[in-house]
Amino acid sequence: MFGPGWSLSPRAYRVVRERISIPVSGGVDLAATVFRPDDDGQFPVILGVHAYDGAMQSTPSMPQALQGANAQAEAGDPRFYARRGYVHVIVNARGTGGSGGTYQHYGPRDVDDVVEVIAWLARQRWSTGRVGMFGMSYFSVAAKQVAARNPEALKAVFAPYGYTDFYRDKFFHGGILARSFVTSWSSHLAGVRVEGWSRRNLGDGEFGRRLEELRADADIMAVAQLAAAIAAPDEGPNPLIVDVLLNPLDGPYWAERNPDLSAVQVPIVLGGCWGMYGLHLPGEFRAWERITAPKKLFVGPPIYVDRPVYQYAQESLRWFDHWLKDNDTGYLDEAPIQLFLPGSDGEWIEAEQWPLPQTRWQSFYLHRDGLLSEHEHWPHEGATSYEDNTFNKRGAITFTTPPLVERTTILGHATLTLHAATTDDELLVFASMWLVDADGSRSMLTRGWLRGSMRTVNRELSKPWLVHHDFTDRKPLEPDTIHELELNIAPTAIVLHPGQRLELQISSSDEDDAGTFMDLISQGHLLRQSPSWISVYHDEDHPSTLRLPVIEGNRIGTYLSGGVPARPSAGPVRSSTNEW
Template identity: 45%
Template sequence: MIGPNWKTSARKYGVIAEPDQMITMDDGIKLHANLWRPDGKGKFPAVLGVHGYHAEGQTGPITPAAISSAQWKHADQERTNASLEAGDPNFFARRGYAHLVCNMRGTGTSEGEWQYCGPREVDDACAVIEWLAAQPWCDGNVVMFGVSYFARMQLMVATRQPKALKALFCPWGNTDLYRDICYRGGLLGYQWPVGWSQTSLVYGNVRPRNHAKEELGDEGFKRAIAALMENEDIRSVPELMAILRNPGAQVNAFVTDVLLHPTRCAYWEERTVDYSKIKVPSYIGACWGNYGIHLPAAFRSWEHLKAPKKMLIGPAIYLDRPVYQLQHEAVRWFDHWIKKNDTGIMDEPPIRVFVTNTGEWKESTTWPLPQTRWTPFYLHEHALLSEHEHWPFEGGDSFEDSPWKRGRLQYETPPMVENTEVIGPIALKLYAASTDDDIHWIITLLEIDPEGRERLVSKGWLKGSHRKLDLKASKPWEPIHTHVDPEPLVPGQIYEFDIKIVATAIQFNPGSRIALRIACSDDPPKDPLEMIGCGTLRRAHASRIMVYHDAEHPSCLLLPITKGNVLNTYFSGGKFPESA
């Protein structure tokens, strides 16, 4: 890749492949890795990727295709391809970088038990960095590359500040496994761990360690499993019951660990990135379709990383698999930091976001964008969503949530008159009551086109008993919840619920509508990324939920307007009525 005044490392080397490296850890466990390095004289920097997946699939001669996530295979696939995340090692080697792709302990043909991004796994990755830096062909500089599992581990490893680690290229990496994936809004997203374990983890020969059993002891573990099997919500999911009947079998221990840690605790804390300890330059990002797994972490990383950084948020289609996209950008990033090659990458705006419905990118130096105007859209009678204040005696709307009927409410704006750009974090404030002692809020932001077709834009979640805010971390446009010490609802009592809807970037064009769907169950997914954001545990109890919207209970959606909507939405839709 070249620019008018810069160029990246040239493609000039042959490739030496050295598969089946066995790297010994301090406790004697050996990790399996495959190595590719430049066929040339001198010493070279090394790119490291660490993972828990099928080794051959990462770098095999596979034609890239659209991602297929856990439990969603394309028609011509026997296996899902989501876990093929390492990148092409030949690309790096030909440009003067060695590339080591290493299986973590308890995965593939590496020895030991898998510990799901826990401290021991981070220790091992740091040891591999030290091993790489000491190789006779290495110049002592190590960088890391890869998405998803690879990206998450990069940030975890950087908190240890290994001396040889000089830069990260880690887009699509979640950093809080509780909030980002397993318990979004405190709600168990069971379908992802079940589907992931039955596909990617099985393909990768993963042997999980049973953390909960170690914590609780044999008898305590049996009691905890029995209690889960008595939980009516859990009992309503056949896949979970099958796992709980044999919690130690194969990958079941991983799902069991997730189920037995339903609130923020030490298990999740030690798998959460501590940004204060990261000192190396980091290239972060995600895509707008990753609201259910990686997208929230990109903005968390942007806010809390103090080292040099760049952020890219792409269209809602992730990256093709096996991963190959962005490797030119990665070399440009690595060249800048470890080859002292001024590629101009730090002269450009640090943030790029793709704006849905425009086909274009927007650049910025800050997030949220400086021109953002968070505008309240109030929930009204007759399913209206509008900036207009409430009228007297509006009241509210109710719906049923039960295994016999999963009801919902939906509020829509009039048709847009202006091109209205919405970019940034979104918050929903609901005043509501239930006949039950909990509510599983599942909120969907939709675009409705002039022909009435709906498109999912983003989602938000909140378990009603987890409504307590972390006041220090929260902002008016982004509520953050503690997820400790759940407080059941008192049936019939009105509560205020602050619900985070994951940030988005979209232009609502004239004739389209903005819609808000309020429910307690997921809609059927239409693609692999929607599948990742589904599979939320539902309440087995029958309940009726009342959402209040009046002057005393001003339920509203706070939208980040960055362009347009100067005159607000027109009740008339910007059209005169036809003459009588």
């Protein structure tokens, strides 16, 4: 790739592959694969760290769309970088694959190892002493953790698609356990030997007491994989699963793993796609807000990237050439934020700040008969109810706008305020936004979550467009009492065209059909086993409201009439137009 005033490192080398061991503290060796130019010179190093099958990361394979079998192939193409004058090193985390020691699930010891690996790489004969980090998902999360430590030799990071809050982004959406993700993800960790955090930090007595509480939890024990992990808490990846279950509130376990984003001084590229709203996307916007180092942010079409990862090879090379080779590729001259607009004709928005300064949050009120409208509530509109019953029906209610009459672009964070009552002492809210085409077909855009007992809002840390819950305690709901619940809807973007509509679906489960593999990732949460009826109130005294980030269009709003001019009704014949 090249431009009028710049060019990237050319493809100039053949590639040498070596399998090595890298020593770290405690007498542990980490298994690594090195791809370097077939040359005696010195080159910058690109590092990737993971906990998956090592062979998967570099096996030549024709890329395919993301699916369960190939999801862990996230390192990028090491031969691409080596051919262009870089050494690409892929390392298995401690306690996984061929690496020694025990795994801490992104714990402080795991991060210490990577800091030591970077210093080791900088000293090698084939290294210039400059190191970058690259990769998606696991690789991205690990890179952000390390960047917060600012090791001397780490000069640049290209780390899109990486959550930054283990509790909120990955395992407990809105305080609700993502039970399918924790069990499926942990099963893909290669030969993992987990050092459990809870037994070590709580002590055997408290650890055993909390395990008994889990065994008495009907919601948890209804999931066979979770029950099996609790029955054998020390086997295979089970210590990791048990750690997640024993830490259902935000606290020390999660704080140890979340990177201090404000400490990052390493130049970094962030990003993702609009489809990964259930895992990576919220964390990337959080990182953009808190990191003050030189940074870029992109969000692409809602399709993630193929596996093995290759789509961002050229763009990452522009970043690494600039910071690791002093080759000005013009990358820093371009807008720092670049956002794709789904539903457009391939448009991208360029911006300097987030949220976009032209954003206006438009209130859409939930009304009777499933209406979602900018019109405020009428008196005594009442409530809409649904049943959540594992023995009978897990229901849902929907609220839909009239057809839009002008092109409208929604882009950013949305929030939802619900006034709701339940016959139970707990209420799980799954709020999903759907695009409805003129023919009635639906496709999911994004989702929000909240466990009702964890509804307390931290006003000091909240913004008008982003609600902050501490998730540090539970306050059971009083049955048959109206409670106000505020929740975030994960960032989204869509260009709506005349005739299309937006739909908000409220449920206490997420068992609707997944349209894509990415929708599936956002599903599979722990559900209630206690039957209940839920009512969402929408009237003058209980204004349940969805606030949408509009950056274009909908200037005069939707029309309850449908936006179609009325035809004249039949009446007496006029003898003259003057009579009008």
